[in-house]
Amino acid sequence: YVKEYRQRENQVIRMKRQAKNNGNYFIEDMPKVLLVVRVRGIMRVAPKTKKILQLLRLRQLNNATFMKVNFATLTMLQYIEPYVTYGKPSLKTINDLVYKRGFGKVNKQRIPLTQNSIIEESLGKHGIICMEDIIHEILTVGPNFRAANNFLFPFK
8 A cells, every 4th residue: 555655645746746847737636535523512502513523423522533525424514613723734643643543343342453453354345454454445436435434433
């Protein structure tokens, strides 16, 4: 995966340089995934807003989750914008979160991700067998993004 990530970074840099040399601007495409962090508490929250926060698994202050970008999720984000902050996560951010604060959902229990065997038992049927596979799936928003994201507990 590292080779693929480096190629993608170099391609973006090359495109920026070409645009600059031609006197144009290069605008990167919209991110495929967002990291959403809850920054406001529960006092005086409207019912619809509370429901959206529950759907995004942001029940507590300073919880964070990954979210696929599409029209529906962007509409929900606009609605709960005063309660959350969000942005495009870098590879390093995803790495740090999963390795340092990653907990998996095994039999509805919050289990720390200390061994790849925990991941393989739960997500092996999706072809995800280690931490790097989870990180790659989240970064690229692959076909098993939903399974990988639901396996991860919201980051605290």
